[in-house]
Amino acid sequence: MKQAIGSRLLSVAVLAMAIFVSMPAASASAAYSGQGVPTGKLPDWVVPQRYDVALRADPAEQAFTGEVTIDVVLKEAHDFVWLNGQNLDVTRVQATDDAGHTRTGRYHEVDTEAGVARIDFDRPLPAGTVRLHFIYSAPLNTDLQGFYRVDHQGAAYAMTQFEAVSARRTFPSFDQPDIKTPFVLHLTVPGTDRALANTPVARQTAQPNGWQRFDFKPTRPLPTYLVAFAVGPWDVVTGPTVAANRWRDRATPLRGIAARHRGAELKPALAQTPAMVTALEQYFDYGYPFEKLDVLAAPDFAAGAMENAGLITFRDWYMLRTPDSPAASRRDSFEVEAHELAHQWVGNTVTMAWWNDLWLNEAFATWMQQKITDQLKPAYHAGLDRITGAERAMNDDSLTTARRIRQPIETIGDIGNAFDSITYAKGAAVLGMFETFLGPDVFRQGMQRYIHQYAFRNATAEDLVATLAETAEADDAFGPAFMSFLNQSGVPYVRTTLRHVDGHAVLDVRQQRYLPLGSDGATDRRWGLPLCVRYPSGAGTSRTHCQLVTASTARMALPGAVDTPAWIMPNANAAGYYRFALDRHSLDGLLAHRNDLNDGEKIALADAALASFRQATLGPDALLATMQALAGAKTTAVATAPIHGLAWLWHYAADSDPARAHVQQAAAAAYLPRLKALGYARRRNESADAPALRRTLAEFLGVTLNVPAVADALAERGRAVLAPALDEDADTDATLAYDAVNPDLLAAALSVAARRNGRPAVEALENALRHNGDADQRNAMITALARIEDPELRETVRNFALTPHIKTGEMVALLSGGDRHGATARSADEAASMWHWFTTHFDAIKARTGPFSGGDLPGLAAGGACTVEAADRLEAFFTPRLDQLRGARRNLAQTAESIRLCAALAARQRMSVD
Template identity: 35%
Template sequence: MQRLILVCALVIGLAACGPTPRQEQPELADLYERAPRGPLPDGVRPTAYQMNLEIDPRKSRFGGTVTIDVEFDQPAQGFWLHGQGLEIREVTVTGDNMQDERATWRDVLNSGVAWIHFPRRASAGTVRVAIDYTAPFDANLTGLFKVDEQGNAYALAKSESIQARRFMPGFDEPRFKTPFDLTLTVPETDTAIANTSIASEEVLEEEGLKRISFKSTRPLPTYLLSLAVGPFDRLDGPSLSPNEVRDFSVPLTGYTRAGKANEISYALMMTEPMVVFFEKELGVPYPYEKLDIIAAPQWPSGATELAAAITYRESRILYGPSSGPAMRRALLNIHSHEIAHMWFGDLVTPPWWDDLWLKEAFSSWATGIVLSHMEPDGGYELDAVADSISAMSLDSLRSARAVREPITLNEDIRNAYDSITYDKGLAVIAMVDSYFGAETFRPALGRYISRFEDSVANSPDFFEVIADETNEPDLTTAFRSFVEQSGLPLVSAELQCRDGETPEVSLSQSRYQPLGSPIEESRRWTIPYCLVAASGDTRERVCTMMSEQTATLTLDQFETCPDWIMPNARGAGYWRFTMPDAQWALLAINFGSLEPGEAMTAVDSAVASFEAGKLALPTLTAIANAAARHDERQVVDGAVRAYSTLYRAVSGDDAARAGMEAEIARVFRPRLERARGSERESDRILTSRLESFLARTGNDAELRDEFARAANAYVGLPVSGEVRGLTSDDFATALAIGMQEGGEPFLNAMLASLSDIDDPTFEQAVAYAIGQNNDPALLPVIMDLSMSGQLGTRETYSIMSGQMRQSETKQQAWAWLQSNYPEFVLRIPGQRPRSTPRLAGGLCSPEAVGELENLFAEYGELAPGYERALAEARESIGLCVALEAERGDEIRSYFAGLMPSETAPDDSN
């Protein structure tokens, strides 16, 4: 008996020294309950990736092996990671107590959260996990997708924000910055592009293939990975020369689809001045060994800042024979934005998506800064003001999110990519920069970048560094009050002048609320506030840090009452303002004395005050009409937007519409004639925009005929006599009018011309023009076309968006969408379904709200993350209904009174 006990003890002891016992598989239901819906758990992180993939764009699938070194703080039975739509063939793990042992992959959440279960419990330390898999190329411009263009096949990876999981297993979060070693097997005749340059290349014995190994990357998050394979044309640009900040040269290369290389030369030429500017401003050298500019045949967004391999939708970066001046500026804007990302986002990365503003807002702000340096007379600072104003519409909603708002679900991440993040963030940065001065704020940014390079930084990190570097506590307080709470400040300003006393301005702040707004809660900001007061030739900027609900600004510079005040100096403040009617009237009279940014914000605040039920319509039109006469294009654009806002109320009333059309001609025709006589680039752009506005909203018969004839000639229809030439700036207007005037015959000719006109800007304008159809009888043909896939997935969404905003087709298009929603979401880009409630945002009836809610109650699971877009669309419809009820008759009566007498109805019985 004693011997038996001894034997048993020996067996148990040997077992204890041997391999760890194998683990039981967890139940899928248990994994589902424990799975992280947002960030992955702490304590587990990747330290290196090796990727060995075979990518042949001519095939339907790709695959290979991804090997990840994973570090564990504690012993673990497995770990959470990301992978979506991957066919996992095998997972093997190697660690202290495992050697190439099989592990198990379990798909758990539809958002791409998966579980790898180890065969036995792993010790703390590093485990190497090799995952062999295959997957289909995506058909909707998501993850690793393929496109066929002009008979050639291309494969490209769109990783941002959480789409890398669609083509590779890994830790698909921005906080995990890791070096990548990439090897691709591709067709021998194709070019392969990645984040780094090629280390080695060999032709394989297998016919027609080659293997390319790339150099190791600096630490990158998965969303910045670049994979592009296809018969790209290559154009070598001039290398970026060393300078006082960078002691090495950087190869610069452009890639396009076959036959388009020359059209990327302009972007290459403009790259070095942008890079050098950021290097000198930040004191930090360009961080990568090369810089590739890739024009993708198709791309779901305008561009993505893939590290050292920036990828653009080709219509945004190519500059060819048909390109107009507006196209040139748009190219410079998007290119400088992406170049800025090499520092803001790529070198220093936000750890999670609630801090997206730290890369997107700063890159948006930097765009105006660098372009103003490169072209001082270009008016780019006014473009930044226009962007700021564009954010205010969304920020006027109760449902608007904060610039920095917690994101807890994977499905909600893409909702952070909106005007609040980009444009409100830009506006807040510009406001702080203007108030405290570039010499205080900008050097601190460079030290922030240096402190966190190759790492991650969140908003508290940023605020701490900026506070330390500037020693300006009010700067951080102001930043946080605008970044961390939603809503738009409304500053009420009243000039008060009493005999024998110094003039003063009484200020109060509240949250802006349009008519019908459900906003109830109050807000208070720390506002770096500045206004302008003027008397005769004297103009003074007066500032205060407004942290309380009310404040009084004493105008010590004036002995007598100023002639007028402008409550947003330089237009640099992110707020709207209101004043008593008499002071609005004085501002209208002195409108010509305003700086351009002030004029732009004055028009926006006037429109907003009217929509809040406070400003009289004649005062609003006086402000808008003064803006229409302004020298600067961006100010005139504000007048155009003001009239466009009012147009919806008159579109269904013949007399009111005729009156508005006459007023548009009276106000804007003279400005058009003045712009036509100028060679300034800004006036050439304004000419295109005013012609479009007059032809479409103003229904100018002469211009409509001119555009229709030009469009017919461009798509190959017979036209007699001379026709105007078209540039990329005119394509959308001309084709839209051609579509409206020519109907189905024009549609067929336009589609046929696509095979002959190889111009990406034209192709984009074709989809837009189809969406501008105003014939309800043609809608079934158009929807069949958009759903056929003939034009592409982006175009399917674009066409529906257009038809939902045409007064003649919107109700029929809305009925179609309600009946065909499941099929529709399958044919649009993968990042678009969450936005589909916004398609209904142009509706204006109480019934539409219920129909919208019913649609997403039934089909919401097909559009993960739709809730925010639904709230915005529902609120927008409600605001439209309220404005129509309160001021619709007033608008129609006013413009009906402006109807020309020759078109007025006969008063006789």
Template identity: 25%
Template structure:
């Protein structure tokens, strides 16, 4: 193996470079195997007698090399050496291979595995009701090598020409359109596809099975098809329209036309991720592509739209221009995460997607990035396998946040112009982060690299504290002295006083919607704000464009609380105020009583996005208090009072004038009723009425999808085995994955330890591998008993779970670990969890385990502070004005 000295990367030797792959595969869907032949046109850069490629779980039978000189004979390899740790195959030849062109030929066989990685199998139900198998691929990040021997690194771009040999009664798709179809003896069909553009190995894809499809053509002439399992093509109409509109939008935005002649999107029955951006053949989980227009919730529409706009952004950002190495993964994922919101907002402006960005991407980024176990956006990757641990909220959500921040600094026009320069300059090539900064710097004239390096190259984000606020009546201004420091969720002193960020500061007041951007570059900064009177409010980080926390003086906080009550602050700033207060309180930088006293300011709140943020905070506090009934009881009573006005206003019944956001809000409020007021007679009666009607006639519409899951939870919490069986029966009468997920999300609320245990056993024996952790999470999230049972189940079934997940994506085990142990708020439990994983190490999940442990300890300390705060006094709760 070679090593890139500059970055310490472990790479394949540079002596031989791939130029074009001719890959022929013949899958057997009954024996779950395939025959393969790959002929790779290469350039021997330096004469060598050994060629090393990536190869994993493949049986190699024959290897030869033919030099490019006319009349050269094939040279058979004399030795094959597999390195299981590095997943490489080294092929040694009897003599040095001459520098120049040549062709490497490898004959091999492989297995269609059941791990949702590489070339793998999925089960589906055919139109005649028969259970059948299909095959599809998932190669990102490191699993093209599980399908065929290749140079499995993003910078080793090549052309791919694929040939598939399949049963004549099946169909096959790949990145490119068919070039030639030949009928073979024995009921076989050979399909040769057009050569791909120059691209990375992880973007290659193929699917074999039975599919229905519907199609359309963009205004710019690109054919788009949505492929579905048999009998489900009507569920692809929404996705098709979103894709048609999005591809045209991106063509115009990037000013580089989509370069392939077609774009296929296909729903895969078994899929570990949400979707995968394979160039020209994007693969999706069924639930993230297919929608029943008559039943789908607003949340599901929004999810499908965002997943599609994300994956189609990758056709440019990632596919056309690709990161040079995995330490710049964020160039793919962070930008696509920003663009998904940009495009969804353009397609559906009434959805308020940028408002929702603050409660989704930004909240997730701030939460993970406040841990000591976080990592920089540009994280050093030596061994490629390490990248599996950084497909997380830092690469995706923090990446999106810093892109949005820069957009606000340089403006929409220069942002767009810089992207067009970047795309045209680097298409079909590989880049590093500085190439993107350079393009924006060039068009804007601003020091983009200097501004952004502090956000991408170092871990964490700042808290900006107002240390002094001095009002001058003479010139009607408020002078704010600001101080920045590294914000950590546990409130500890980071011990890194040198760590600073270049912070774009924007403020708003009663008379100024958003000030001009002012950069804070040092430890302290003075900001002068024009203000008519000392009592007026000033909101820092107006619009929540910068990834930071803000700590105000008591006087400023008091003025802002009044602005929240009167809704003088825009929705995203009302979200920001509550989100910052919650984070500062958990870190011990603000009194718990101050946080809880802020909540009544939202008692007349009616904005969907603000309530989504309030829901996260109320549920977060409730989970921390589940170990302390004395505090949880008055908190739940207060929460029930807080949600009552909005819940009553939005009601349970859909209204004729409901918009997308009204439906989302109704779902949020009924979830909150199901958590904080589920045992009240009115809620019980309404839930039972709707559930009964739904069981009697699922098509009658008595239980809208927006809030089916919380109604199931209410029924389960107040019922027994009979109600449990009724909810489980819903799974047997639907093949709609979204409806199944509603049951998975609720079933753990069953009202006995015995039923909760049954749920977890059922999850690992009967639920698909891609979904089995949802019921476990449902159990763990159902309260203290559920959390204890989920952790006990994980420990007792550890070897079984590890065997189940085998070689599947580490993200699946990450989810099980988080859901089984992440809800504890006890230092002793943290020690127990830590010891368990010392005794049962999981190297591929080490980062997630460390983050879970840090989260448990933060919550344990937070709970300790609450028990000694004014919250422990009944008079505090009586004093709240609700």
């Protein structure tokens, strides 16, 4: 599954994966003990073998009916069976043993919150094969989980989202990842609708009253969370066939599915798919494992995307593209599809044994997404994404409340909490670090062995690490080193001191945990750290030397180093998941030799400066110096790396007019010449990096810092877009002139124009959102509304977020008000007004959010606040409500800690300007 958190369209920290039910108090790995309700793993004396699921569903209705048969093997005789079911109205359940004897059972949902049910029988079922048969009905949900319905542009659709444990809301099941069986699906739907599922249709037959039945071919063994189907008046577009090759003796048919009238917009996504599939087959030396491949652009969706076997589902904005789509949207489309296709091997072919190893799915898919993108779209610099993603994860990982990659699943919400930057970005960075340590070829051989050995089975972290160690013939230190990054939280922090010993350059190394100013955590933590440093070796050359550091201190030889190296990069190629210490002297030295560093190392240098700033060992002047040194870099990711630190200064440290003017003028001096050279319009044959740089600089200078020259240019273009609706005589349904601005700058232009034109602009955008179905244009308008600064209009916008005109999956983005450079930064006034509105409307927000993403609400309510008072009131409000919100306990703790750290840093780093 792909988090929406990484979207360049809506870079909002709280726009994360939907939160799912997880395992309460029982241990994550403990099987049912025979006592109490098994709210975690079900007892292992029932072994499912096969499902037959027949549903009758009309997306326009509020409920559906079902008939399900599950073949199981009972290892022991019992007069009851535990299984999963949630909000199912079961009217009949029968069990037939292998002697043909049938018994009627009584179905009870014993724990509705966890979705655990029990079937009781009057006498024991014998050990052996038993067929369980259910007849039931259930609601079509509206919270984007389970089997849910969506009304979109005058049509009704129903589709599934089962990860993590929402299959139990749709049919009685054994809903956990270590149970993989074939499924046979049957869908009876209105005659005007089409039905799709994981496998091709085996037979389609007419039914009475204008209905039709779709019988699908059996699936390969799957866990319940990868089962998927969809019903509605879909556009179905045939894509290019994925040709047969040495891994597959048959071609794989490819199709795109979209809401009515949107099918043509899938063609760009379909065109890029075959090359991705082939690249993944080459890497894993294993063919695409399913009979067909459908990609579905969902009209509303809680996650970024979901890797259902053979039927991958996406938020529509990731898949629907036109010639006028923003460059960032085209890139998002490629990378998100690469992520979900990678899951067909890591997750679908080999599946984690339990949710504590979710990283085996998500970290690997993130890592492979970047690898495949680098191979097929080198201009995207996806390798740098791993570095910037790791740095964002390090910010979360610096909290004392941070979770581990391999976090035990112990409380309600723990599964949902695992869909975060630690699992995705930190996990991918750790994989990349050990790939570098072992060597890419050896690591690839290990991955191939892992996929072949565990194909259509379950695996654990221990299985993976053992396979890699065996392939690499690694020594005994490798496994503990790898596991040290999986089984403890935190960011390693490396301090280095250059010395000369017996005439040779050596580096004294000390590792501890990185903690920012204000943290009450302990620094005495160590890892098995693959430390790689790069240094000059004479005649304009450099060398890289690596050493596995397992103790708190170590000495590292620098073979081939010049007598007195002028610079040392403590994280060569930025391949390591760690930060390194900088004082002002070492920062200035590396900045002076920045041309000796590669792009990844320059990004790591900018992060190291910001990390030292957060410890208050460097001041605001160091961030400005880093910006001035890197702003002219050719690559967008490098040139803009200092922007996050400058945005923090603007929002929190520059609390006087002279200080804000200083930041504004320094940023304009560094970046405005580049923006002027790029211009505001697309140019023929410009580099692939140009649109990203233009957009980022326009947003930062014009929207965040309000640099007059840039803000005026954006306002003029945004006003031209709004012109058809701002005219006094205009129709309220007037179509906006979206083509009046470069699509890459639509959100920025509308943001400034909406601020300057006030209520008429807000009303124009709200009216447009009532009928506009274009995903890119909707995202731009939502972003503009989220950035409104006028207090009265903020209230209007927030109220609009609770109306049906904003999709459930869009609501958080509109409420967040997030500045993409300031990490949802809020002024004190804005934070206070958001808090008042949120607490007043808490019940409505919670009801629309649903039980599965309620855990994110503390971050939505107060994320971006920066005072101790804000943290105190957050805890006072949410603590008595934690039992109502799955997964909110950790979110509350992390949000409150982040706010207090921000307050401590703001107090220490407040800027003074002569």
